[in-house]
Amino acid sequence: MTLTTTRALDELKQVSAELFDLGRIAELLEWDQETMMPPKGVPWRAEQLATLKGILHERLTAPRVGDLLKQVEDEGGQLSDVDAAIVREMRRAYDREVKLPAELVRELARATSEALATWRRARAEASFALFADDLARVVELKRQVAEHVGYRAEPYDALLDEYEPGMTAAELETMFANLRAETVALLDEIRRAPRQVDRSVFEREYDLDAQWRFGQEVLRWIGYDFEAGRQDKSTHPFCTHFGTGDVRITTRLHPRDLGQALFGSMHEGGHAMYEQGIGPSVQRSVIGSGVSLGVHESQSRLWENCVGRSRAFWEYALPRARELFPSQLADADVDTVWRAANKVEPSFIRVEADEVTYNLHIALRFEVERKILRREVETKDLPTLWNESMTQMLGITPANDAEGVLQDIHWASGLVGYFPTYSLGNLYAAQIWAAIGRDLPDRDARIAAGDFGPILAWLRDRIHQHGGTYLPADLIERATGERPNARYLSAYLRAKYAAVYGFAAS
Numbered sequence: 001m002t003l004t005t006t007r008a009l010d011e012l013k014q015v016s017a018e019l020f021d022l023g024r025i026a027e028l029l030e031w032d033q034e035t036m037m038p039p040k041g042v043p044w045r046a047e048q049l050a051t052l053k054g055i056l057h058e059r060l061t062a063p064r065v066g067d068l069l070k071q072v073e074d075e076g077g078q079l080s081d082v083d084a085a086i087v088r089e090m091r092r093a094y095d096r097e098v099k100l101p102a103e104l105v106r107e108l109a110r111a112t113s114e115a116l117a118t119w120r121r122a123r124a125e126a127s128f129a130l131f132a133d134d135l136a137r138v139v140e141l142k143r144q145v146a147e148h149v150g151y152r153a154e155p156y157d158a159l160l161d162e163y164e165p166g167m168t169a170a171e172l173e174t175m176f177a178n179l180r181a182e183t184v185a186l187l188d189e190i191r192r193a194p195r196q197v198d199r200s201v202f203e204r205e206y207d208l209d210a211q212w213r214f215g216q217e218v219l220r221w222i223g224y225d226f227e228a229g230r231q232d233k234s235t236h237p238f239c240t241h242f243g244t245g246d247v248r249i250t251t252r253l254h255p256r257d258l259g260q261a262l263f264g265s266m267h268e269g270g271h272a273m274y275e276q277g278i279g280p281s282v283q284r285s286v287i288g289s290g291v292s293l294g295v296h297e298s299q300s301r302l303w304e305n306c307v308g309r310s311r312a313f314w315e316y317a318l319p320r321a322r323e324l325f326p327s328q329l330a331d332a333d334v335d336t337v338w339r340a341a342n343k344v345e346p347s348f349i350r351v352e353a354d355e356v357t358y359n360l361h362i363a364l365r366f367e368v369e370r371k372i373l374r375r376e377v378e379t380k381d382l383p384t385l386w387n388e389s390m391t392q393m394l395g396i397t398p399a400n401d402a403e404g405v406l407q408d409i410h411w412a413s414g415l416v417g418y419f420p421t422y423s424l425g426n427l428y429a430a431q432i433w434a435a436i437g438r439d440l441p442d443r444d445a446r447i448a449a450g451d452f453g454p455i456l457a458w459l460r461d462r463i464h465q466h467g468g469t470y471l472p473a474d475l476i477e478r479a480t481g482e483r484p485n486a487r488y489l490s491a492y493l494r495a496k497y498a499a500v501y502g503f504a505a506s
């Protein structure tokens, strides 16, 4: 590589580091908005975010960045995997962003910041009408984004590509059709199973302070580093990261549900441990965080479901839980609690759904979002479409908008085309879990002994440290020895629920 190209690469990496910083500052403002900010701060925060995202946009789309990229690409020669990935992702971000007018970027930041505040009020009052105008504005701006970015088949692809590079709506349609068919068949077997599951042990009165302590202890067990993060409360649990040394999570507590905060904490902890494990060679760059939302979700679902809802986990966790909740858990044995943690039942709220019906919640959102973007439904008619789809897919009808169309924060934040990455996460998680099982034959015994270190070490080595160096499907192949394959999720679900409900696995 010539000296000029080496200098161009260094300058490009400097821009990549600054973009990382600006992005994290925006996330800090958003974290504060969700956890600490007083209600009257909304209009100020909206302007601050609009200004900051405008600066980020200008920095990324400066003509100088285009020149640097061209120079490095033209005579790049031998780049390391990490440098090649930084150039690849800078190119991707630049090409995408350069197509967006700065005013659209600022307007979207303003609109979503305001929509978040409206959504929170609308959800509290279970009234979609309060939120309809703000949502229509966000959706219109997202349509404009899709038109500017461009797509081959449909606008959905342009938005999806931001979260899961390379994935298309057509591929998802096939994936969801298969998942739906398998889910319906499995649900049918569960319904006819000889042994039904009683969840009442989770639904007793659980002291909120003790629940909070329990969640924090479990996070320590599994390896979340409180020196590099903190946990707070918010309306909707989330994880946000400002760099490997500061990865924060939030949770919400329910007085009559031990599972909500516990599994929520393990879920967000899984996201956070991914970010806490990003390796030094990729930190503070455009590839200095999780590679895609699908892979990110694989980390959260793995800890929440494969670990947290396993029988082995409750062998270890129940004695401690009994110390914190002696009267509630006095009569509960490991099998009762483990089965209760895995009760399958159609329910309204996605984040509380069991692992079997969960993907139906995502399939529903995928179909609704596609209709919105194709203008096949008007914003004001969304509650009706939602409730009809829910009845059709899960056989239950929400009593109000809070447990229906208003339950998730995503659309208010402008995250349209994001939901499918949750199902991809389930798919990847099952494949990764199978690979861990092959590499650590005593995996379950270790969990039962409270030794979670080897699982985290495996994930650090195969997934976390690489950040965005490898594209999602390549990363999964490097980690597990195989391209992403949906059969692992089917096999995992069948085996698990056969054990829980007592029917033959095959």
Ligand code: ZN
Residues within 6 Å of the ligand: 267, 271, 297, 300
């Ligand atoms: Zn998640």
